[in-house]
Amino acid sequence: MATTDITAQDFQKTLEDNEILLVDFWADWCGPCKQFAPVYEKVSEEHPDVTFAKVDTEAEQELAAAASISSIPTLMAFREKVLVFSQPGALNADQLTEVITAVKGLDMEEIHRQIAEDEAEGQQA
Helix, strand or coil, rough: CCECCCCCCCCCCCCHCCCEEEEEEEECHHHHHHHHHHHHHHHHHHHHCCEEEECCCCHHHHHHHHHHCCCCCCCEEEEECEEEEECCCCHHHHHHHHHHHHHHHCCHHHHHHHHHHHHHHHCCC
């Protein structure tokens, strides 16, 4: 699957409609972003079960701010609507593939249980 551009209007729906979502926050003026783009595109074709999205931080400044993007490129990975990875900096193909493999291997039952426990503790405080 190729990459898709998303905006603030379709971010939530994209998140809800996909079990695994990778998001590349980038800008046209960013050199490392331009280096990372073909790597991201190539790896997206090797993982049709993962949705690869791109957010132009210049056009989507509010979305970038809501995601606390302070440097680009920044890659975020969501699984079952949970942010499980966030890292600034361009990755090479092997590193990106490692991230995808790790995200696919997560025990989401354990992660959801931990989130529920953390929320319960927060409500008691």
